[in-house]
Amino acid sequence: MKAAPADQALLLELQELDTRIQRATQQLAKLPEQQELKAIAEGRDVLRMELAQRNGAVEDAQTELKRTETDVATVDARIARDTQRLQSSTSVKDIQGLEQELAALAKRKSDLEDIELAVMETVEERTAEVEKTRAGLADLEQRAATTQAALEKAQATLHGDQEAAVTARAGLEPRIPADLLALYEKQRARYGSGASLLQRGVSLAAGVALNASDMNTVRAAAPDDVLLCPESQAILVRTDESGI
Numbered sequence: 317m318k319a320a321p322a323d324q325a326l327l328l329e330l331q332e333l334d335t336r337i338q339r340a341t342q343q344l345a346k347l348p349e350q351q352e353l354k355a356i357a358e359g360r361d362v363l364r365m366e367l368a369q370r371n372g373a374v375e376d377a378q379t380e381l382k383r384t385e386t387d388v389a390t391v392d393a394r395i396a397r398d399t400q401r402l403q404s405s406t407s408v409k410d411i412q413g414l415e416q417e418l419a420a421l422a423k424r425k426s427d428l429e430d431i432e433l434a435v436m437e438t439v440e441e442r443t444a445e446v447e448k449t450r451a452g453l454a455d456l457e458q459r460a461a462t463t464q465a466a467l468e469k470a471q472a473t474l475h476g477d478q479e480a481a482v483t484a485r486a487g488l489e490p491r492i493p494a495d496l497l498a499l500y501e502k503q504r505a506r507y508g509s510g511a512s513l514l515q516r517g518v519s520l521a522a523g524v525a526l527n528a529s530d531m532n533t534v535r536a537a538a539p540d541d542v543l544l545c546p547e548s549q550a551i552l553v554r555t556d557e558s559g560i
Contacts, residue, residue: 317495317496317499317541317542318538318540318541318542319493319495319496319540319542320540321539321540321554321555323491323492323493323496324496324511324542324551324553324554325553325555326488326491326492327492327496327500327510327511327551327553328511328513328553329488330485330488330489330492330497330500330510330511331500331504331509331510331511331512331521331550333481333482333484333485333488334481334485334504334510336477336478336481337478337481337482337485340474340475340477340478340481341478343474344471344474344475344478347467347470347471349463349464349466349467349470350467352459352463353460353463353464353467356456356459356460356463357460359456360453360456360457360460363449363452363453363456364453366449367446367449367450367453370442370445370446370449371446373442373445374439374442374443374446377435377438377439377442378439380435380438381432381435381436381439384428384431384432384435385432387428388425388428388429388432391421391424391425391428392425394421395418395421395422395425398414398417398418398421399418401414402414402415402418496542496551499542499551500551503544503549503550503551504550506549507548507549507550508548509521509548509549509550510550510551511550511551511553512545512548512550512551512552512553513553513555513557513558514526514534514545514552514553514554514555514557514558514559514560515555515557515558515559516557516558516559517531517558517559519545519547519548519550519552521545521547521548521550522545522547522548522550524547526545526546526547530546531560534552534554534558534560535560539554
């Protein structure tokens with residue numbers, strides 16, 4: 317294939333634009349903010365489960381506290397009743413029985429109040445755990461909002477660069493001969509690079525220096541010959557930098 321050196325040089329601009337488009341596409345798929353948001357979502361799910369469990373534990377403790385308070389109230393009522401009966405009784409036997417019952421009730425009330433105090437401490441501890449978990453969730457929500465904003469900013473920047481490159485590419489394509497453009501697209505689709513600058517004997521697409529035999533082939537070729545890089549299979553573009 318033949319193509320004017322100036323037309324071949326346009327392929328380097330095209331390749332640069334395609335590289336920008338590809339790089340932006342790859343970066344959009346692997347932005348660190350996306351991974352961070354995923355980790356935050358997983359952490360949030362864990363804390364939400366913990367919060368549900370801890371809320372349940374608080375409710376259980378509050379239920380136990382109410383039951384204990386009811387038991388204390390029942391004992392108080394019996395103490396009040398027996399105290400009133402004791403004050404109005406004239407029977408020695410009844411008085412002795414009431415005094416014994418009041419002593420037992422006092423012991424029962426003391427035990428219940430100890431239980432009540434312990435349950436109240438449990439309620440406080442479990443409530444504190446709930447608040448701590450809620451604070452953790454709030455922190456994750458804030459981190460998620462901050463990270464989401466950073467993600468959207470990064471995406472907007474990359475999309476902008478990508479769109480600019482696509483626009484520039486659309487303007488460049490009509491300037492390249494159709495057969496040369498078709499070969500470029502074919503090589504790029506097959507090998508990843510469509511054009512490679514030969515710079516001081518090195519094919520930049522391959523990143524390696526051409527051997528002596530290949531360089532002799534390049535030197536022997538006419539300026540308008542379209543050559544392929546023996547390493548990358550991209551169109552080898554020769555310029556004043558090529559070191560021929």
